[in-house]
Amino acid sequence: MILKCIECGKEYDPKEARYRCECGGLLEVLVDLDEVENVFDGKNITLWKYESFIPVEKRVSLNEGGTPLYRLENLQKELEMRELYVKNEGANPTGSFKDRGMTVGVSKALELGMDKVICASTGNTSASLAAYSAKAGIKSYVLIPSGKIALGKLAQAIVYGAKVVPIRGNFDDALRVVVEASKELGVYMLNSINPFRLEGQKTIAFEIFDQLGFVPDKVILPVGNAGNISAIWKGFKELYEIGFIDKLPQMIGIQAEGASPLAKAFKEGTFKPFEKPETVATAIRIGNPANWKKALKAVEESKGLLESVSDREILNAQKLLASKEGIFVEPASASSLAGLIKLRDIIEIEDDESVVLITTGHGLKDPNIILENFRLPEPIEPSLEAFKEVL
Ligand code: F0G
Numbered sequence: 216m217i218l219k220c221i222e223c224g225k226e227y228d229p230k231e232a233r234y235r236c237e238c239g240g241l242l243e244v245l246v247d248l249d250e251v252e253n254v255f256d257g258k259n260i261t262l263w264k265y266e267s268f269i270p271v272e273k274r275v276s277l278n279e280g281g282t283p284l285y286r287l288e289n290l291q292k293e294l295e296m297r298e299l300y301v302k303n304e305g306a307n308p309t310g311s312f313k314d315r316g317m318t319v320g321v322s323k324a325l326e327l328g329m330d331k332v333i334c335a336s337t338g339n340t341s342a343s344l345a346a347y348s349a350k351a352g353i354k355s356y357v358l359i360p361s362g363k364i365a366l367g368k369l370a371q372a373i374v375y376g377a378k379v380v381p382i383r384g385n386f387d388d389a390l391r392v393v394v395e396a397s398k399e400l401g402v403y404m405l406n407s408i409n410p411f412r413l414e415g416q417k418t419i420a421f422e423i424f425d426q427l428g429f430v431p432d433k434v435i436l437p438v439g440n441a442g443n444i445s446a447i448w449k450g451f452k453e454l455y456e457i458g459f460i461d462k463l464p465q466m467i468g469i470q471a472e473g474a475s476p477l478a479k480a481f482k483e484g485t486f487k488p489f490e491k492p493e494t495v496a497t498a499i500r501i502g503n504p505a506n507w508k509k510a511l512k513a514v515e516e517s518k519g520l521l522e523s524v525s526d527r528e529i530l531n532a533q534k535l536l537a538s539k540e541g542i543f544v545e546p547a548s549a550s551s552l553a554g555l556i557k558l559r560d561i562i563e564i565e566d567d568e569s570v571v572l573i574t575t576g577h578g579l580k581d582p583n584i585i586l587e588n589f590r591l592p593e594p595i596e597p598s599l600e601a602f603k604e605v606l
Contacts, residue, residue, distance in 0.1 A: 338368030407442025420450025543578030
């Protein structure tokens with residue numbers, strides 16, 4: 216296993232805590248694919264089933280992965296599609312896909328002998344880092360944009376025992392401080408520029424193939440800091456390189472309109488950060504995605520695309536998924552369904568394609584958004600008569 220720069224190709228020893236190349240480029244872990252095992256039999260699915268692909272020795276685990284893959288029978292019919300699925304990452308231990316990254320990232324921290332970890336977060340990363348470092352018995356620090364993280368996520372970070380530091384600024388500002396802190400204060404950074412995080416998250420690709428028994432035509436997911444789309448693409452590419460699969464899916468990334476520098480870059484050809492990102496989907500309220508180069512590469516290599524959706528489209532999709540399929544996801548996660556609906560309209564997705572939507576976080580993390588948009592009726596008298604009147 217080596218660490219390699221995706222820009223200049225310079226290699227580094229994975230035994231040092233390093234997040235970027237000397238040239239500034241993002242790093243990637245290259246695992247030894249000669250040593251991986253073909254365990255793809257559709258059974259007993261958990262993240263650590265794929266341990267031969269995961270480049271750490273230690274294991275800090277809360278039994279992550281093995282999330283359900285649902286066939287969306289009702290929506291599939293409504294959208295006139297042949298095969299539509301959701302991979303529901305909200306079913307992970309802390310309620311988001313971040314647990315896949317953290318089981319590996321915090322294990323790596325222990326291997327490196329670090330006893331303090333840090334991240335910037337729109338909420339889910341902080342909840343997950345706090346839980347895994349609690350399990351590992353090390354200290355965690357999380358920087359969050361003040362007033363802009365969902366209540367459930369904040370409660371999680373607090374109860375798991377992280378040092379929670381709100382900042383006057385957005386996620387991008389918080390990440391800047393965290394990068395500096397990791398250099399100066401000897402704390403291990405576990406944002407998704409840390410390539411070991413992505414080694415955990417790539418298992419979403421493994422599970423999709425393991426559960427379906429085939430590779431779907433398209434995978435659609437929300438994009439914020441752009442680590443996950445890069446990680447899932449890496450997972451599929453590894454399976455392809457060793458010959459376990461003979462086709463690759465198209466990767467489709469969806470951003471919220473008010474925070475869509477990558478969707479814009481895809482259409483216009485140049486990447487420019489959004490100075491003031493804004494969206495109801497606070498998890499992906501990010502203007503300067505750190506992994507933007509890896510994400511554009513994933514989309515280009517997979518012949519996929521990036522699209523944006525409005526807040527209204529996101530909230531409509533959230534309601535649709537819950538009311539038609541019984542799956543409650545947070546707003547950011549619903550952007551994958553919102554994106555599918557939009558792309559069906561502009562015929563980027565055909566009737567006969569198989570599509571997997573990734574929903575990244577549980578709906579209960581952000582209940583306020585539902586309650587703000589719904590008024591409960593006045594209470595009634597406790598009698599059958601009164602009940603009949605409101606039916
Ligand atoms: N969906 C949810 C629910 C998220 O929390 C995030 C990212 C994403 C999608 C986007 O994933 O960054 O890999 O493109 N949340 C981070 C956080 C930024 O701090 O929790 P990405």
